[in-house]
Amino acid sequence: MPEITEAPAKEPRPVSAPVGVRVRNASRAFQGRDGIVQALRGMDLRAQPGETVAVVGASGCGKSTLLELICGLQRPDEGTVEADPAVLMPQRDLLLPWASALDNAALALRARGVGRREAREAALPWFERFGLTGFERARPAALSGGMRQRVAFVRTLLAGKPVLALDEPFAALDALTRQEIQAWLVETLAEEPRTVVLVTHDVEEAILLADHVVVMSPRPGHAVASLPVELPRPRRRTDPAVVELRERALGALGLRT
Numbered sequence: 305m306p307e308i309t310e311a312p313a314k315e316p317r318p319v320s321a322p323v324g325v326r327v328r329n330a331s332r333a334f335q336g337r338d339g340i341v342q343a344l345r346g347m348d349l350r351a352q353p354g355e356t357v358a359v360v361g362a363s364g365c366g367k368s369t370l371l372e373l374i375c376g377l378q379r380p381d382e383g384t385v386e387a388d389p390a391v392l393m394p395q396r397d398l399l400l401p402w403a404s405a406l407d408n409a410a411l412a413l414r415a416r417g418v419g420r421r422e423a424r425e426a427a428l429p430w431f432e433r434f435g436l437t438g439f440e441r442a443r444p445a446a447l448s449g450g451m452r453q454r455v456a457f458v459r460t461l462l463a464g465k466p467v468l469a470l471d472e473p474f475a476a477l478d479a480l481t482r483q484e485i486q487a488w489l490v491e492t493l494a495e496e497p498r499t500v501v502l503v504t505h506d507v508e509e510a511i512l513l514a515d516h517v518v519v520m521s522p523r524p525g526h527a528v529a530s531l532p533v534e535l536p537r538p539r540r541r542t543d544p545a546v547v548e549l550r551e552r553a554l555g556a557l558g559l560r561t
């Protein structure tokens with residue numbers, strides 16, 4: 305009779321609690337053509353799980369570098385970065401011009417090893433939800449800027465990561481489309497909560513969307529202010545509380561209004 309060996313008692317697997325995003329005293333330099341460029345020095349940022357944190361700062365102050373650190377695409381030279389698995393949505397939508405909108409959205413699943421049919425089936429309900437029904441087979445060139453951003457956003461969501469690192473996702477859109485898509489993002493995050501770090505040049509956009517606004521110094525970038533935005537959503541840009549926060553953020557950026 306075969307010997308029956310008892311399986312060793314299994315240790316309960318440690319379930320690590322979500323951290324959201326925690327950047328502490330992070331510095332990052334690059335070797336530029338004319339010497340060392342210190343992009344970040346002593347950067348701090350905290351996003352609790354499920355929070356949206358907006359980051360505003362002058363051009364070149366290290367915002368994209370910060371997002372790459374959060375997504376693990378780069379490491380800090382000093383300091384620490386802890387984050388739940390994160391996906392980057394870069395400044396440009398980076399849709400494949402030859403693929404249909406649906407296949408572009410499904411790309412994140414295909415990259416995770418899901419078969420084509422299954423990936424399409426999974427992406428399809430998002431098209432309805434995001435007002436893209438009827439455009440599944442359209443090529444990106446046939447879509448408006450706002451629609452392309454929505455397709456790119458579906459792809460980002462389908463990556464299935466708890467943290468979204470959004471690098472100026474609305475920068476290329478005209479003002480009206482931008483307002484529409486901002487409102488749409490607020491609704492989407494209410495239904496589909498994620499931890500979001502949103503880089504934007506637009507202080508008003510930051511206040512309309514975020515739980516906190518982190519204001520960065522010019523390069524080498526670090527946080528000079530963190531403004532909590534304790535206002536119910538949807539927020540109106542004409543709300544005096546929004547206007548006041550906007551003034552404070554612009555003040556922290558060193559810009560007069």
Ligand SMILES: Nc1ncnc2c1ncn2[C@@H]1O[C@H](COP(=O)(O)OP(=O)(O)OP(=O)(O)O)[C@@H](O)[C@H]1O
Binds near residue numbers: 367
């Ligand atoms: N891979 C790299 N090699 C060399 N220099 C880099 C690299 N990545 C970033 N930099 C430099 O680091 C600085 C910060 O760049 P980063 O793109 O993070 O800033 P940013 O705030 O996102 O800028 P923008 O608002 O213009 O997009 C810039 O001076 C940039 O030229």
